[in-house]
Amino acid sequence: MKTVESIEVIIAAIEELTPLIKRFTLRKVGGGSLPPFSGGSHVTVVMRGGERTFRNPYSLLSSPRNLDSYEIAVRRDAQGRGGSLFMHHIVTVGTRLEISHPINLFPLSKLARKQILIAGGVGITPILAMVDDLSAGAISWELHYCIRGPDHAYFGTWLSERYGDRVRLYDTSIGQRIDFAALAGWQPLGTHLYVCGPQSMIVDALESGRVAGWPESHLHAEQFAPPPVGEAFDVHLAGSGKIVQVSAEQSLLEALEAAGIEAPYLCRSGACGRCELNVLELDGELLHNDHWLTEEDRLSGTKIMPCVSRAKCRRLVLDW
Numbered sequence: 154m155k156t157v158e159s160i161e162v163i164i165a166a167i168e169e170l171t172p173l174i175k176r177f178t179l180r181k182v183g184g185g186s187l188p189p190f191s192g193g194s195h196v197t198v199v200m201r202g203g204e205r206t207f208r209n210p211y212s213l214l215s216s217p218r219n220l221d222s223y224e225i226a227v228r229r230d231a232q233g234r235g236g237s238l239f240m241h242h243i244v245t246v247g248t249r250l251e252i253s254h255p256i257n258l259f260p261l262s263k264l265a266r267k268q269i270l271i272a273g274g275v276g277i278t279p280i281l282a283m284v285d286d287l288s289a290g291a292i293s294w295e296l297h298y299c300i301r302g303p304d305h306a307y308f309g310t311w312l313s314e315r316y317g318d319r320v321r322l323y324d325t326s327i328g329q330r331i332d333f334a335a336l337a338g339w340q341p342l343g344t345h346l347y348v349c350g351p352q353s354m355i356v357d358a359l360e361s362g363r364v365a366g367w368p369e370s371h372l373h374a375e376q377f378a379p380p381p382v383g384e385a386f387d388v389h390l391a392g393s394g395k396i397v398q399v400s401a402e403q404s405l406l407e408a409l410e411a412a413g414i415e416a417p418y419l420c421r422s423g424a425c426g427r428c429e430l431n432v433l434e435l436d437g438e439l440l441h442n443d444h445w446l447t448e449e450d451r452l453s454g455t456k457i458m459p460c461v462s463r464a465k466c467r468r469l470v471l472d473w
């Protein structure tokens with residue numbers, strides 16, 4: 154089953170940038186331009202591996218002004234569910250893949266007076282294209298980027314060489330940290346903040362903005378955490394009467410897709426709300442891992458975001 158409006162691409166180049174990160178260059182099969190995108194966009198990459206199909210979202214890190222190819226970066230996660238290992242070990246130059254059209258759930262505000270970008274590790278990937286967009290404009294910006302030592306400094310070095318003192322690097326292996334309170338405390342009115350990285354970094358950056366009195370509309374975050382593994386369970390679909398088994402390593406959304414069900418999605422990371430499903434019955438508990446549902450939604454026990462959340466139960470009945 155192809156994803157809706159998928160694009161067939163071929164891997165044109167692979168570069169090992171750090172001990173954990175590879176960069177992949179994607180070109181359209183048959184040649185020609187790829188669809189336009191803006192900084193902060195991602196595509197969903199479909200990886201068909203034997204009995205498993207992975208659909209992972211990856212940010213586009215190449216310049217939005219170059220549509221001859223897209224670039225994505227994949228961090229190898231040996232403990233993960235297999236998508237990053239597929240990209241690192243199975244995909245070679247010449248491999249064909251399907252990708253979705255670009256979607257931007259992390260766009261730059263056009264009304265900002267100043268832009269502050271914050272990233273940690275591979276969280277730099279959406280920021281790279283955002284910086285490219287900003288470097289072509291007139292709005293003031295600065296980037297604060299945390300790396301884990303010289304071996305992981307590829308993007309930091311590249312950014313520093315290109316953009317000079319607009320880029321501030323923090324090497325956490327020698328104890329350097331971003332002072333979020335100071336950063337948020339002394340900015341002109343109308344500044345927007347964007348953060349992509351580990352959950353703790355996102356929480357600290359957003360909280361510092363709130364404490365400094367920034368409006369919520371000026372605080373932006375993105376996190377592409379893979380769905381956590383868990384215990385296997387069965388899902389009963391009330392509309393069709395189908396029963397779908399969700400394995401320990403699968404997300405609920407992946408299990409539905411593997412069963413031939415075209416469930417809706419956009420971000421596959423619990424942020425956009427597109428995949429929300431209603432729960433009719435449950436003989437256990439819902440394990441919410443999204444950033445979409447409200448506390449009230451969670452307490453009601455009637456909603457689940459299948460892209461990242463699962464259940465600890467024997468039987469879950471969905472209104473589908």
Ligand code: FES
Binds near residue numbers: 425459
């Ligand atoms: S696809 Fe975006 S929240 Fe699930």
